[in-house]
Amino acid sequence: MIAETVCSAVAVAGLGIAAVTAYRKRFLAATRIAAYALVPLGLVMTGIVGWLADTAFSPTAWLGFAVLGGAWALFATTRAVERRRGSGTRKERKAANRSAPPEAVAPAASAPSLGQAARPAARPAAAPRATGASDDFSDIEAILKKHGI
Structure with a gap:
């Protein structure tokens, strides 16, 4: 009986705080506070609080x-x-x-994690360009080609 009374009082106090928060035009926070305040009341109404109180003192x-x-x-x-x-x-x-060689978890894993021996044959590189503006992008092009983009 005392546990139900305490939970109900907490719910009423929480709803009061939610009302004050809503009065201050903070509706989202007020809604969240009201939701938290209704949880103890719902637990009392379902009988869970009584069951927990009986369990705690048993x-x-x-x-x-x-x-x-x-x-x-x-x-x-x-x-x-x-x-x-x-x-x-x-x-x-x-x-x-120590004697067992490390095995790959996924044999088809990416080449950098498996080392040089497991890498597929590299594609032939494109001929380097002689223009000055394209030299700036040569590193980017190499990275994109490496990832197949």
Whole structure:
């Protein structure tokens, strides 16, 4: 009963603040404040606040939360142990990682990320122009050709 009263009072106060904000010609902010103010009232009307209040003061509910926490701790512990064991000792894993060459995640990835060996054959370059004005744009043209534009 107290939780419902507090939520209703918060909703009324929020609507009052929204009215003052709207009076100051800040309608967007007033609408947002009114929306936030109506949330506690809606929770009271749906009965969620009563359910939460009953849950908060119930020893059975707190024991249930403790059991859920214990289950989570067990899951986390078993996962940590699995990671620790892995596929052998730490030295064996490091040796296996060093001996294996790095594999590309996506074989068709862009050429710069794979290095020179995986790049496709380059297109023949256009003949350089001798005019002074086009020299300014030669770098730009090269970049555009490189990206196929």
